[in-house]
Amino acid sequence: MDIAAGLLAAEGPQALSTRRIAAEAGSSTMAVYTHFGGMIGLVREMVHEGFARLQDHLTKVVWTDDPVSDMALLGRAYRRNALANPHLYAVMFGGFSPAGFTLSDTDRQHGRYTLVNVAQCAARCIAVDRFDPGDPELVAHRMWVATHGLVTLELGHYLLEPYDADRLFEAQLVALMVSAGDIPDAAERSVAESRRRLDDEVATRLPQH
Amino acid sequence: MDIAAGLLAAEGPQALSTRRIAAEAGSSTMAVYTHFGGMIGLVREMVHEGFARLQDHLTKVVWTDDPVSDMALLGRAYRRNALANPHLYAVMFGGFSPAGFTLSDTDRQHGRYTLVNVAQCAARCIAVDRFDPGDPELVAHRMWVATHGLVTLELGHYLLEPYDADRLFEAQLVALMVSAGDIPDAAERSVAESRRRLDDEVATRLPQH
DNA sequence: AAGGGTTTCATAACACCGTTCTGGTACCCG
DNA sequence: CGGGTACCAGAACGGTGTTATGAAACCCTT
Numbered sequence: 153m154d155i156a157a158g159l160l161a162a163e164g165p166q167a168l169s170t171r172r173i174a175a176e177a178g179s180s181t182m183a184v185y186t187h188f189g190g191m192i193g194l195v196r197e198m199v200h201e202g203f204a205r206l207q208d209h210l211t212k213v214v215w216t217d218d219p220v221s222d223m224a225l226l227g228r229a230y231r232r233n234a235l236a237n238p239h240l241y242a243v244m245f246g247g248f249s250p251a252g253f254t255l256s257d258t259d260r261q262h263g264r265y266t267l268v269n270v271a272q273c274a275a276r277c278i279a280v281d282r283f284d285p286g287d288p289e290l291v292a293h294r295m296w297v298a299t300h301g302l303v304t305l306e307l308g309h310y311l312l313e314p315y316d317a318d319r320l321f322e323a324q325l326v327a328l329m330v331s332a333g334d335i336p337d338a339a340e341r342s343v344a345e346s347r348r349r350l351d352d353e354v355a356t357r358l359p360q361h
Numbered sequence: 362m363d364i365a366a367g368l369l370a371a372e373g374p375q376a377l378s379t380r381r382i383a384a385e386a387g388s389s390t391m392a393v394y395t396h397f398g399g400m401i402g403l404v405r406e407m408v409h410e411g412f413a414r415l416q417d418h419l420t421k422v423v424w425t426d427d428p429v430s431d432m433a434l435l436g437r438a439y440r441r442n443a444l445a446n447p448h449l450y451a452v453m454f455g456g457f458s459p460a461g462f463t464l465s466d467t468d469r470q471h472g473r474y475t476l477v478n479v480a481q482c483a484a485r486c487i488a489v490d491r492f493d494p495g496d497p498e499l500v501a502h503r504m505w506v507a508t509h510g511l512v513t514l515e516l517g518h519y520l521l522e523p524y525d526a527d528r529l530f531e532a533q534l535v536a537l538m539v540s541a542g543d544i545p546d547a548a549e550r551s552v553a554e555s556r557r558r559l560d561d562e563v564a565t566r567l568p569q570h
Numbered sequence: 571a572a573g574g575g576t577t578t579c580a581t582a583a584c585a586c587c588g589t590t591c592t593g594g595t596a597c598c599c600g
Numbered sequence: 601c602g603g604g605t606a607c608c609a610g611a612a613c614g615g616t617g618t619t620a621t622g623a624a625a626c627c628c629t630t
Contacts, residue, residue, distance in 0.1 A: 169616060180580050181617085187578095191617060246517040247456055260519055293524045294533055301510020308455040310469055315502045324503055331540035378587060389609045390588080396607095400588060 165239045165247075168195065192253045195243060199255060202240040203263050209233040210269045212354040219276035220283075220334055224325050224346035226270055227299050229354045231321060234303040236356045242307060245300070267292050277332070284333030291332050298324055322347075374448045374456075377404065401462050404452060408464060411449040412472050418442040419478045421563040428485035429492075429543055433534050433555035435479055436508050438563040440530060443512040445565045451516060454509070476501050486541070493542030500541050507533055531556075 170181040170191060177183065188194040209229045215222055234241040244263070255263075267289070274288035274295075283291065302324060306317035322343065329339035379390040379400060386392065397403040418438045424431055443450040453472065464472075476498070483497035483504075492500065511533060515526035531552065538548035 170618085171616075182579050182581090182619095185579095185618080242455060245513065245519070246451060260517075260521070263519065264521070289524060290529075290532060293520075293529055294536060297510040297514060297529060297533065298507045299510070300514060301506040301508070304454065304513055305506060305509060308469075310454070310472065311502075312469070312473070315498060320499075320502055320506060323499060324506065327503060327540035331536035379589085380587075391590095391608050391610090394589080394608095 165242070195248055195253060196255065196259065198240065199244050199259060200262065202237065202244045203266060205237065205240075206230070206233050207266050207269075209354055209356070210266055213349075214353060215273075215276070218342055218345060219273055219280060220329055220339060220342035221345040221349065223270070223273045223277060223295070224329065224343045225349055225353065226273060227295060227321075227325055227328075228346060228350050230296075230299050231303050231306075232350070232354060232356050234307065238307050241303065245304070267296060270295055274332075277334075282334050282338065283329075286333075294332075295328055298328055374451070404457055404462060405464065405468065407449065408453050408468060409471065411446065411453045412475060414446065414449075415439070415442050416475050416478075418563055418565070419475055422558075423562060424482075424485070427551055427554060428482055428489060429538055429548060429551035430554040430558065432479070432482045432486060432504070433538065433552045434558055434562065435482060436504060436530075436534055436537075437555060437559045439505075439508050440512050440515075441559070441563060441565050443516065447516050450512065454513070476505060479504055483541070486543075491543050491547065492538075495542075503541070504537055507537055 168191070170184045173184060173194075174181045184191065184194055188197055209232065210226055213222055213225045213229055270292035271289045274283065274291045277283040277291075278285055278288060302311075302317060302321055305311050311317040311320060325343045325346075326336070326339045329343065330336050334342070377400070379393045382393060382403075383390045393400065393403055397406055418441065419435055422431055422434045422438055479501035480498045483492065483500045486492040486500075487494055487497060511520075511526060511530055514520050520526040520529060534552045534555075535545070535548045538551065539545050543551070
């Protein structure tokens with residue numbers, strides 16, 4: 153049942169309709185209501201799954217003795233997850249205008265929970281004197297805001313040549329590390345190291361064939 | 362006619378329906394088709410108006426002898442415009458899933474046109490040696506990405522106490538200037554100066570009551 | 571093992587949506 | 601003044617989410 157819903161989210165954005173899902177599952181529209189209490193309950197469930205999947209991606213990065221490289225890798229994992237499930241990511245962050253869908257405070261808190269990984273990594277960056285002393289949660293938020301902005305514009309096809317998303321992302325990564333206190337040369341090296349680590353550590357299965 | 366459409370966007374997100382507009386305008390649903398060729402044509406027109414309004418906000422900032430302050434003020438104007446027209450901003454950047462609405466390349470280019478203001482300001486920052494030498498358009502894109510990310514999360518109510526949007530925005534502004542090459546103390550001063558200039562230079566009428 | 575209560579779903583209906591077709595009206599322009 | 605065009609009211613079609621109504625299926629108790 154959830155599988156059918158996930159499949160539909162991957163095939164199309166507004167293919168999420170009670171009748172479409174019912175036809176795909178060989179069932180009736182009532183199934184959606186008995187299991188999820190309506191359409192918005194279903195998308196809420198999918199948002200939860202989306203955050204869980206994001207959490208999976210972020211926890212894949214292992215902590216090395218270069219926390220700045222770890223931090224950059226967290227950003228890469230975040231972006232990779234969003235690009236692997238573009239429609240799901242759009243729904244997670246408000247891309248579901250119809251039916252007055254608004255995610256509850258607990259939902260948002262659940263989403264913000266993924267930030268603890270980043271905050272811990274920021275704390276390690278500060279501990280080894282790569283980042284300036286300060287609030288690790290604040291720098292985690294700054295990383296999140298910038299990366300989310302880039303991913304959002306990339307998914308909306310707003311980032312075109314010659315300022316494509318790849319180039320902007322690389323530049324933004326080192327800029328974020330520098331603005332957090334790291335030395336430009338060191339930041340450049342750590343970001344480059346994270347680029348090498350990406351494919352090994354955070355392998356992404358395609359959005360369900 | 363456009364006024365009715367604008368009013369509806371301000372009253373609700375999915376109040377944009379042919380019948381609702383027709384009732385509000387005392388007309389029939391056909392009016393939407395004869396004037397805009399359908400629903401997606403209407404929202405496309407509103408997106409254009411949204412970008413025009415954004416451009417208005419950005420051109421309100423006057424160039425002073427402190428281009429970094431001007432740059433920060435551009436960011437404040439961008440955010441203020443988005444907060445003044447939240448639903449319109451959401452629609453501009455992909456928040457209209459139904460009916461397979463996709464904005465054309467020319468639309469996006471029209472949207473990216475607002476970046477020339479920022480790029481020019483970045484060039485001035487570089488010219489006076491406040492920013493490191495480099496591609497002004499690239500730093501303009503970085504400013505855009507970060508500010509857009511913050512505004513998006515703020516509109517989605519993802520930024521809660523104690524890391525609220527105001528605090529994050531201030532921190533991000535100085536961080537952006539620093540990562541572009543400015544000295545932290547100077548960046549702090551210019552950002553503070555831009556905060557003083559905001560209400561005078563870029564006054565925003567409320568989103569049409 | 572049988573009965574009662576709960577859960578689950580298929581069907582049909584309702585209200586709403588975007589869209590299209592059909593006329594009829596109003597306008598403008600020669 | 602006559603003719604052609606642009607515009608729009610109304611009805612209808614296929615789609616959506618949702619609800620009411622039963623009829624099955626299941627489970628759990630006796």
